[in-house]
Amino acid sequence: MKTILLIEDSDDIRETTAEILELASYNVLTAENGKVGVELAQKVKPDLVICDIMMPILDGYGVLHIFSQNPELQNIPFIFLTAKAERSDHRKGMEMGADDYLTKPFQEIELLNAIESRLKKIDNLSKSFKNTELELEELYQQAREYVDINSLSKDRKVSAIKKKQLIYTEGDEPIKFYFLKSGKIKTYQSNRDGKEFVTGLYNSGDFFGHIAIIESTEYQESAEALEDCEVIGIPKNDFLELITRNQSVANKFIKMLANDIQEKEKQLTQMAYNSLRKRTADALVMLSKKYKTEKQDKFSIRISRDDLASVVGTATESLIRTLSDFKSDKLIEVSGSEITIIEEQKLANLRG
Numbered sequence: 001m002k003t004i005l006l007i008e009d010s011d012d013i014r015e016t017t018a019e020i021l022e023l024a025s026y027n028v029l030t031a032e033n034g035k036v037g038v039e040l041a042q043k044v045k046p047d048l049v050i051c052d053i054m055m056p057i058l059d060g061y062g063v064l065h066i067f068s069q070n071p072e073l074q075n076i077p078f079i080f081l082t083a084k085a086e087r088s089d090h091r092k093g094m095e096m097g098a099d100d101y102l103t104k105p106f107q108e109i110e111l112l113n114a115i116e117s118r119l120k121k122i123d124n125l126s127k128s129f130k131n132t133e134l135e136l137e138e139l140y141q142q143a144r145e146y147v148d149i150n151s152l153s154k155d156r157k158v159s160a161i162k163k164k165q166l167i168y169t170e171g172d173e174p175i176k177f178y179f180l181k182s183g184k185i186k187t188y189q190s191n192r193d194g195k196e197f198v199t200g201l202y203n204s205g206d207f208f209g210h211i212a213i214i215e216s217t218e219y220q221e222s223a224e225a226l227e228d229c230e231v232i233g234i235p236k237n238d239f240l241e242l243i244t245r246n247q248s249v250a251n252k253f254i255k256m257l258a259n260d261i262q263e264k265e266k267q268l269t270q271m272a273y274n275s276l277r278k279r280t281a282d283a284l285v286m287l288s289k290k291y292k293t294e295k296q297d298k299f300s301i302r303i304s305r306d307d308l309a310s311v312v313g314t315a316t317e318s319l320i321r322t323l324s325d326f327k328s329d330k331l332i333e334v335s336g337s338e339i340t341i342i343e344e345q346k347l348a349n350l351r352g
Helices: 011-023 034-044 060-069 087-096 108-128 133-142 210-215 236-245 247-273 276-291 305-312 316-328 344-348
Strands: 003-007 027-031 048-052 078-082 100-103 158-161 166-168 176-182 185-190 196-202 222-225 229-235 300-302 332-335 338-341
Touching: 003 011, 003 034, 011 027, 011 108, 027 034, 034 048, 034 060, 048 060, 048 108, 060 078, 078 108, 100 108, 176 210, 185 305, 196 276, 196 305, 229 236, 276 300, 276 305, 276 316, 276 338, 276 344, 305 316, 316 332
Parallel strands: 003 027, 003 048, 048 078, 078 100
Antiparallel strands: 158 229, 166 222, 176 229, 185 196, 185 222, 300 338, 332 338
């Protein structure tokens, strides 16, 4: 059972919120001010903290600052509660490292979804780190020499995939893996409420869908076109026969699998430990590195706010506020669904 620390000076809100959390099968500890909350956290090390901002003795910002300075507390997910909706309050909290905001009064489902999302990311991170650096290094050593595997897709039928069209769905039995001839593809996982977490982004010339075949499992994610694409499906049996007979091709896919693991570990680490501003900046820089062409002086991409929020790992509303901050700081330009990066180096170096 996960333990949640609730720090709230209002007796009514504290008792009502604690009751909701207990009904949702969480172990709940409560504190009436920041000082008591910090003392409890140091003793118990909760799995997640929900903290009001405006409190006597020690306010929410003070609590978060103490957490950030304590190695045993600094990585605990931290959600602010506030009755104030001013932009400056949201921005200050995110710059200090808060993971999310809930504005009072909030709906029960908003509270539970925010908690579930954050705890799930931490659990995924823990599972992901079972792949040690030594294991990854061994995979890379096996993949030092390999041949060009693009011949796998040569002379095969090209399928036209429309924007938003699914190529395969989480839970499907893999009968093919895919080569992306043109366009952009995302892979993602969905929770029970339908919220998406983007697990991979692919560009022209990339293979995708191979992990399920290598691991002999169902697809662990869904694949969807971010724009109109051309995709080549390569039958599972052809692929397995090739990697069985050709060690150098097998090594190539081992390296691709290792790269996938490394990228997912990096992404989960950033989502667990970085602030929303930092995660959003990193996502924009990652998109630039993945999709920027030689013809572009400044990187621009058309991407829905929902898709970008899935990459960052946050609610769409929180992402929109952060993009607005970046626009005000003249780091990006926003026109409809198009985002243009003005100061990529500043985004890459962003802290907090």
